[in-house]
Amino acid sequence: MATASVTSSTAGRLLGTVRLPLSIFAFLALALGVLGIDQFVNAMTLGAIYALVALGYTMVYGIIELINFAHGDVFMVGSFVAMFISSSLLGNEGSITNVPLLGVSVLVLFALTIGVMALLGALIERLAYRPLRRAPKLAPLITAIGVSFILQNLIQFFFGPTIVTVPQLVPIEWSIQISGSRVPLLNLFVIASSVILMVALQLFISRTRTGRAMRTTSMDRDASSLMGVNINRTIMITFLIGSGLAGAAGVVHGLYYGNTNYSLGFQSGLKAFTAAVLGGIGNTAGAALGGFLIAFVEVGASAFGYGRWGGAVVFSLLVIFLVFRPTGLLGSHTGDRA
Amino acid sequence: MAPLLELKDVHTYYGAVHALRGVSLKVEEGEIVTLIGSNGAGKTTTLRTISGLERARSGSIKLKGKSIEAAEPHDIVRLGVGHSPEGRRVFSRMSVRENLEMGAFLRKSGPDVQKDFKKVFDLFPRLKERESQAAGTMSGGEQQMLAIGRALMAQPKILLLDEPSMGLAPILVEQIFDIITEINSRGTAVLLVEQNAMMALGIAKRGYILQIGEVTLEDSCAKLAKNPKVREAYLGV
Ligand SMILES: Nc1ncnc2c1ncn2[C@@H]1O[C@H](COP(=O)(O)OP(=O)(O)O)[C@@H](O)[C@H]1O
Ligand SMILES: [Mg+2]
Numbered sequence: 001m002a003t004a005s006v007t008s009s010t011a012g013r014l015l016g017t018v019r020l021p022l023s024i025f026a027f028l029a030l031a032l033g034v035l036g037i038d039q040f041v042n043a044m045t046l047g048a049i050y051a052l053v054a055l056g057y058t059m060v061y062g063i064i065e066l067i068n069f070a071h072g073d074v075f076m077v078g079s080f081v082a083m084f085i086s087s088s089l090l091g092n093e094g095s096i097t098n099v100p101l102l103g104v105s106v107l108v109l110f111a112l113t114i115g116v117m118a119l120l121g122a123l124i125e126r127l128a129y130r131p132l133r134r135a136p137k138l139a140p141l142i143t144a145i146g147v148s149f150i151l152q153n154l155i156q157f158f159f160g161p162t163i164v165t166v167p168q169l170v171p172i173e174w175s176i177q178i179s180g181s182r183v184p185l186l187n188l189f190v191i192a193s194s195v196i197l198m199v200a201l202q203l204f205i206s207r208t209r210t211g212r213a214m215r216t217t218s219m220d221r222d223a224s225s226l227m228g229v230n231i232n233r234t235i236m237i238t239f240l241i242g243s244g245l246a247g248a249a250g251v252v253h254g255l256y257y258g259n260t261n262y263s264l265g266f267q268s269g270l271k272a273f274t275a276a277v278l279g280g281i282g283n284t285a286g287a288a289l290g291g292f293l294i295a296f297v298e299v300g301a302s303a304f305g306y307g308r309w310g311g312a313v314v315f316s317l318l319v320i321f322l323v324f325r326p327t328g329l330l331g332s333h334t335g336d337r338a
Numbered sequence: 339m340a341p342l343l344e345l346k347d348v349h350t351y352y353g354a355v356h357a358l359r360g361v362s363l364k365v366e367e368g369e370i371v372t373l374i375g376s377n378g379a380g381k382t383t384t385l386r387t388i389s390g391l392e393r394a395r396s397g398s399i400k401l402k403g404k405s406i407e408a409a410e411p412h413d414i415v416r417l418g419v420g421h422s423p424e425g426r427r428v429f430s431r432m433s434v435r436e437n438l439e440m441g442a443f444l445r446k447s448g449p450d451v452q453k454d455f456k457k458v459f460d461l462f463p464r465l466k467e468r469e470s471q472a473a474g475t476m477s478g479g480e481q482q483m484l485a486i487g488r489a490l491m492a493q494p495k496i497l498l499l500d501e502p503s504m505g506l507a508p509i510l511v512e513q514i515f516d517i518i519t520e521i522n523s524r525g526t527a528v529l530l531v532e533q534n535a536m537m538a539l540g541i542a543k544r545g546y547i548l549q550i551g552e553v554t555l556e557d558s559c560a561k562l563a564k565n566p567k568v569r570e571a572y573l574g575v
Contacts, residue, residue: 209443212436212439212440212443213443215429215432216429216432216440219429219430219431219432220427220429222391222423222427223423223427223428223429224440225390225391225410225411225412225415226389226391226411226415226421226423226427226489227415227440227441227443227444227488227492228412228415228416228443228444228492229412229443230410230412231411231412
C-alpha cells in the first residue's frame with residue numbers, strides 16, 4: 001500500500017512537471033500542422049512581440065496589483081523612440097546589408113531604446129504611482145489612464161497623428177528555406193531576440209538578489225521589507241525592467257512592420273494585457289505563454305478567413321477567462337497570497 | 339547607557355483610528371520583555387511602528403539612543419531589529435531554505451551566513467528536515483519556527499515576536515517558548531507580544547500591560563503574575 005502510494009505520487013509529480021512542456025509542445029505541433037509553416041512563423045513573431053509587452057503588465061500587477069493601463073502606450077512610445085533613434089540619431093534610411101554593421105546598429109538601437117524606455121518607466125512610477133502607494137486602489141488605476149492619454153498626446157504632438165515609417169534594418173528579402181517554405185530571417189530575428197530577453201528575465205528573477213526581492217515583494221510586501229528589502233527601489237526596478245522590455249518590443253515592432261502610429265498602444269496593448277490575464281496575471285512565464293497563445297488565435301482566425309474577427313475572438317477569450325478562470329492558465333502568482 | 343530600545347509617548351493612527359495613545363516602553367540589552375494585552379489593544383501596531391511599517395505620528399523611538407521613528411523599514415532591519423510578524427507571513431511559495439536566505443538578505447553570503455544556517459537548524463531541527471519543502475505547505479508550528487528562524491538570520495540585536503503561540507497546540511507553545519529563552523541566552527534581546535500571558539510572564543523579566551493603546555501597568559513579571567488585576571484579566575483566575 002505504502003509503496004504503491006509513494007510510486008503513484010512520484011509519478012504524479014513527474015507528470016506534473018512534464019505536463020506543461022508537453023502540452024506546449026503538443027500545441028505547437030498541432031498549430032504547425034493546421035496553419036502550415038508560413039502562418040506558424042507569423043504567429044510566433046507576433047506572439048514574441050505580445051509576450052514582451054505582456055511581461056510588463058504582469059510584472060507590475062504582480063508587485064503592486066496595479067493594472068497599468070499606460071503600459072500599452074509605453075510600448076507605443078518605445079516604437080517611436082526606436083524610430084527616432086534609428087532614423088534621426090543613427091541616420092538609417094533602410095536596410096543594412098553589411099552584416100557587422102547591421103549587428104552593431106541593431107545592438108545600439110536595442111540598448112538605447114531599452115535604456116530610454118526604462119528611464120521613462122521609472123519616471124512614470126515615481127511621478128504618477130508612488131505618491132498614491134497608500135491610496136485606495138482605484139486612484140492609481142485612474143492615474144494610469146491619465147498617463148496613457150498624456151503619452152498618446154505627447155507622441156501626436158511631436159510626430160503627428162498619422163502612420164510613421166520606421167527603417168527596417170534587417171533586409172526583408174533575406175530568408176532561409178525550411179521544408180520548402182521561405183522563412184524570412186527577420187521573423188527568426190524577432191523571435192530569437194524576444195526569447196533571449198525572456199530567458200534573461202527569468203534568470204534575473206530567479207537567480208539574482210534583486211530578482212528575489214521582486215518575488216518576495218509580490219508575495220508579501222510587509223514581510224519582504226522586514227527582510228531588509230527596499231520596497232520603493234524594488235518597485236522602481238520592476239517598472240524599469242517592464243518598460244525596458246516594452247522598449248525592446250517597440251524596436252522589434254518597428255523592424256518587423258516598418259511603421260508605427262500613436263494608437264498602437266491601445267490596440268496591441270489591449271491584446272498584450274489579454275495575454276497577461278490568459279497566462280495568469282502576475283506570472284511572468286504565463287504572460288509569455290499568453291502572448292504566443294493570443295497570436296496563434298489571431299493568426300489562426302485570419303488563416304481561416306475570419307481575420308476581421310481576430311480581435312473579437314481575442315477579447316472574448318479575455319472575458320471568458322476573467323469570468324471563469326481569473327487566475328489564468330498557469331495560475332496567478334498573487335492568488336495564493338497568505 | 340541608553341537602553342537598547344526605547345519608545346517614548348508614541349502615537350500611531352490608522353486613518354482616524356487612534357491605535358497607540360502614547361506608548362512608552364524600553365528593552366535593555368539581553369532582556370526578554372513582554373507586552374501583554376487583549377485583542378485589539380495595539381500590540382501588533384506597537385511592533386509595526388517600531389519596525390517602520392506604520393509611522394508614529396508623534397513620540398520617539400530610539401535604538402541605542404539613535405532615533406529610528408523616521409527611518410525606512412529596511413534600514414531598521416539593518417540597524418538590528420528583527421521582527422517575526424503576526425500570522426508568521428512566511429513566503430509560502432518559497433522553500434524553507436529560500437525563506438531563511440531571505441532572512442539574510444542584507445548580509446553578504448559567506449561562511450558567517452552558513453554558520454547561522456547551522457545555528458537556526460540546531461534550534462529548529464524540524465526546519466532542517468523540511469529544508470526544501472515549500473513553506474506554505476508546512477504546519478502552523480513549523481511556519482512559526484521558520485518565521486523566527488528567518489528573523490534570526492539577520493543577526494538582530496533585538497527580536498520582536500508577535501504572538502508566536504497563536505494557534506499552536508500547548509506542547510508546541512512550550513517548545514517555542516523554550517527556544518525563545520535559548521535565543522535570548524545567546525545574547526539577543528526579545529520583545530515578546532502575547533495574549534497568552536501565563537507563558538509570557540513565565541519567561542520574560544519585565545512586562546507591560548497594554549489596554550486600548552495605552553500602557554496601564556509596568557512591572558517585573560514576578561510581580562505582574564501576582565497582581566490580582568492581571569490575574570483576573572489575563573490569566574483567567
Ligand atoms: N490596518 C488597520 N486599519 C485600521 N485599523 C486598524 C488596522 N490595524 C489595526 N487596527 C486597529 O488598531 C487597534 C490595534 O490593533 P492591533 O495593533 O492589531 O491590536 P493587537 O495586536 O493588540 O490585537 C485595533 O482597534 C484595530 O482595530
Ligand atoms: Mg496583534
